[in-house]
Amino acid sequence: MSETELDTAANCGDDREPALLPVDEALSRIRAAITVVPDxxxxxxxxxxxxxxxxxxxxxxxxPMHTNSAMDGYAFAAGSLPDADTADLTVVGTSWAGRSFDGEVGPGECVRIMTGAVMPAGADTVEMQERTDRDGDTVRISLPQKPGNHVRYAGEDMKSGTAxxxxxxxxxxxxxxxxxxxxxxxxxxxRRPRVAFFSNGDELRSVGEPLRLGDIYDSNRYTLYGMLTRLGVEFLDMGVVRDDPDAIREAFTSGARCADMLITSAGASVGEADYIKDTLDELGEVDFWKMALKPGRPLAFGRVGDTPFFGLPGNPVSVMVTFYQFVRPALIRMSGETETPRYRFRARVRGGIRKRPGRTEYQRGRLTQSTDGSLEVGTTGDQGSGILRSMSVSDCFIVLTAEQGDVADGDWVVVEPFAGLV
CATH class of the missing domain: 3.90.105.10 (Molybdopterin biosynthesis moea protein, domain 2)
Structure with missing residues (x-):
């Protein structure tokens, strides 16, 4: 047997398939195809x-535009103070925020000053009022005083022309x-990107409709609504489109005409009753990928006319995983936002995790803090792609690389928190 045959031979211990597309490669292709909205x-x-x-x-x-006081107190010239433990200064006026003192502070003098008020001429230091003792027009301050204390200088935050x-x-x-x-x-x-989306399948029913044997409620449009709302894009929910070639063609045509991106759920895999591929071959250029990903192996990406298109899987968890890992970065790029690395960190596993090498997995987890302050993570239980509750009760993805196998209790794993993501 050749080396190549050894590499691709079936192995009951892993999920490797030669045709599976790695996650990083898919992200690279998507990124190259997405441009910023032009308006x-x-x-x-x-x-x-x-x-x-x-x-x-x-x-x-x-x-700030002017040098001002950071405290309510008294402004004076630190260089004019005597070499002693205290100094008595004469109060010669007040500098208010928005109404400054017009005179000049001389030796042995000070000005009552409010937070944000312009520093008077001749003064370079402020002592907060809580550390002074005032009797009439005389204020006693402790020495020594550090020049510039409690003073905010003009341009301290930003100089003119600073980005x-x-x-x-x-x-x-x-x-x-x-x-x-x-x-x-x-x-x-x-301008906010505009997204049109619909679900596809004769078995899908909208909320409120009666269910027949084999029917299910369409939850995916609701999760897509929530995820798109959080991203701050504009969107059009086109409802459920039946498995009819004319209806599917019309949905794609009208969606692509009015939106910057088109998303479907339950149209990423190709089967006997799936008319998606034939329609897309007619209207656009789309690749149907088998991803080295779990959940969410089937993913379609391409264009309908000039409009980018994502065909997400039908299983509810797969829809959310593929949206967050592929659609969300594409929409961020389309929005004109500068791309930043995903926020991820390491945590120790509680209880261990079963996994076969070959696919990147996004298991749903919950983070806790141990008594020593370190972070621990455990799965939410059954990780089936149809168990939407696993997303509802989790607060992070446990990201397991394609090369990883079983993870033992106490091992380190990479975690992607939902805070800032979901």
């Missing part, structure tokens, strides 16, 4: 929350405040 919008600052900046934002001036926020950043609540602090009332953002 920009100018929106009010408050409406920019969760949107992706289309242009850099730079500081038009120093932030404050880069294009490609998804705006956070802190960013809203930062943009407002620069005086901008509007910003340029990328």
């Amino acid at each position: 920009r919008e100018r929106v009010a600052v408050r409406s920019a929350l969760g949107r992706v900046l289309a242009t850099d934002i730079s500081a038009p001036g120093d932030v 404050a926020l880069p294009a490609g950043r998804r705006v956070t609540p802190a960013d809203l405040g930062l943009i407002a602090s620069l005086g901008f009332g509007e910003v340029d953002v990328w």
